[in-house]
Amino acid sequence: MTETKRAEYGGGSITEKKTLPDGKTLYRWRVYAVQPNGEGRRKAGSTKGTKRDAIREMANMRNEIERGGLPVNDDSATLTDLLEQWFSVKAGTVSARTMQIEREVSKLHILPRLGKIKVRAITAAVLQDFHTALATETTLQRSRKQIHVVLNQALNFACVRGYIITNPAKNVIVPQVISVQKAALEATDDTRAYTNEEATKLYAACMLDATPHAWAIALALQTGLRRGEVYGLAWANFSRTRPEEPLRVAIRQAITEHSGVAVVGPLKTKRSRRTLTLNRQACEVVEAARAWQEAQGGEWPFLFSERPDTMPRPGNSYRKLHVLQDRAEIRRLDMHSLRHTFASLAFEVGVPIEKLSQLLGHQSINVTQTVYVHLYQQAADSPSLRLRPVAVPDLDAVARRPIPPRANQYA
Known part of the structure; x- marks a missing residue:
C-alpha cells in the first residue's frame, strides 16, 4: 500500500513503495532545501529498511544541500571553516555594520586562538579557558560579550549542520564584563552628557x-x-x-x-x-x-x-x-x-x-x-512630590507655642 507524508518531514515527502522479499520495506523520498547561494534544490532517493532510516537519509541530504555539499560527518572542519560558513549564511539577515563588527571580532580575537581547532574538538572546557585568558591577558570589556555571542551563534549553526550534537558554549560561564561607561561615571562623576x-x-x-x-x-x-x-x-x-x-x-x-x-x-x-x-x-x-x-x-x-x-x-x-x-x-x-x-x-x-x-x-x-x-x-x-505651594508659619512663633495639655481619656 502506498502512503505519502509531506508536511511532517519539513520540505520533503516519503512514499512507501513495496515490501521486499526479505521483509524490509522500500521507501522513496524527495527533499527540498536552499543552498548557501540562495538557490533552491530538489533531490530524490530511496531507502531500504525502516521509515526511521528513510527520515535519517532525508535529513542528511537536506543538510548536505544547505551546506553546499559538505558531508554531515566531516571531521576535518575547523572553527575557521565554521565561522566562514556561518558569516556567509548570516550576511543577508543583519546590517552590514553588524557583519563588519562580528568579522573584526572574529579576526582579531577568536581565530588567532581557536581558529585551527577542529569543531568536533571544541568543548566547554576549551571555551572556558579561552574566556578566562581574555579576561586575564587583555583589557577587553565590551568585546568579550560580542565574542561570546559570535561563538554561541556559530556553534548553534554547527549543531544544525550536524558537526556536533550539542553546543558547548551554552555550558560556559563568561567572566563578568565591566561596563566601561559605568566605570567612567564612577571614576569621574561625568555623565558624558552636556549640561x-x-x-x-x-x-x-x-x-x-x-x-x-x-x-x-x-x-x-x-x-x-x-x-x-x-x-x-x-x-x-x-x-x-x-x-x-x-x-x-x-x-x-x-x-x-x-x-x-x-x-x-x-x-x-x-x-x-x-x-x-x-x-x-x-x-x-x-x-x-x-x-x-x-x-x-x-x-x-x-x-x-x-x-x-x-x-x-x-x-x-x-x-x-x-x-x-x-x-x-x-x-x-x-x-x-x-x-x-x-x-x-x-x-x-x-x-x-x-x-x-x-x-x-x-x-x-x-x-x-x-x-x-x-x-x-x-x-x-531626593524625590520631589511637586505639591502645591502652601503658606509656611513663622518658625519662632511655632517654637513659642506651649505644649497642649494631655486629653482626659475618661472625660
Missing part, C-alpha cells in the same frame, strides 16, 4: 555655522537620534497635516560607512522604527537645511547631503563636531553623547522613562534603565 548651558552653546554654534554637518549635529542634539538615523533622514520621511502643526518625521533607515563607502541599511532594532514630532528648534534645523538646498539647486533626496544627488557621509561629522565644540568652548564629547544629552535634558523636564524609551527607539525599557540608571538613581535619592 543645559553647554547644549545651548553647542546648538547656537551649529546654527551659526549653517552647514549640513552642523545641522545634523543640531538635530541629533534636539531629537536623540543615533548618528546613522540622523544621516539616513530623507525628505520623504517628513510630513505635516496642517501648516500650523509641527513637523513629524518617520525613522525608517540608517546610513553607515564601511571602508569609506556610505551604505543605506536597516535600523538597529525593530523599535527603532518610530515616528517623532519635532520641537520648535528641531523644525528650525530642518527648515534651514531645506532653504540652503533650494538655494543650491539640484536634487537632494537626503536632508544632510553636502552635494546634490549624493549620499551623506556620517564619518565626516566628527571633524565638524570638534570644530563646533571648540568654538562653543565646551568639552569634547563624541557624537553619541548628544543622544545622552537629549535623554538627560528630557529627564530634567519630567519625561517619563517609558516615553523616553520610545523616543530613543530602545529595544525595551530595560535598556533605557540600564544606560541611564544614574539619572533615575539621582531622582530616587
